[in-house]
Amino acid sequence: KAGVTQTPRYLIKTRGQQVTLSCSPISGHRSVSWYQQTPGQGLQFLFEYFSETQRNKGNFPGRFSGRQFSNSRSEMNVSTLELGDSALYLCASSPSAVAGGITQYFGPGTRLTVL
């Protein structure tokens, strides 16, 4: 079974631009979560989608948004990029159909650099 895939792997943008990142979960997984990882803050939860609905949300500004498609693939968008948005963005999928799924499988991440 293929793992979680994320595209692109690397991205360079300038301040004020917007960016869209993509995630394809493991086949059969319906829950997709997004995390931001930075050296200073560590891994922080952004949001989780299940069956095309946002089920949980972290403490990030509205510039960070996401969506999930009927095939469970997910995208996250960051608008009006700031230097502090430079980070590794990780997507994780879970097989659980119940909120609180306890096992998440991570993709390799997208390294975003904002200049």
Add this chain to the structure above:
Amino acid sequence: TQLLEQSPQFLSIQEGENLTVYCNSSSVFSSLQWYRQEPGEGPVLLVTVVTGGEVKKLKRLTFQFGDARKDSSLHITAAQPGDTGLYLCAGNTGTASKLTFGTGTRLQVTL
């Protein structure tokens, strides 16, 4: 806000030594996971523990979940260079889908 504190933050040891990494919180978690992450890659799940007092072994790695489900430890016996990486604990509460990650322990094992 749930916080998971890991200690130590950094650990540099020689091959063959034993080590223990701790993960502590004031919150109760319904489950706790340990991940290892290598540079430029996503975290890879090592184990999930769900029962207070539970002990799980994965070859040379031993994981324990505290009785009160607020803390956990990871013990590595006879460390090898391949164990080098960032070790992360992560917990979740019963009704939340999100994982709260620990601060991380960076382990380096040299020959």
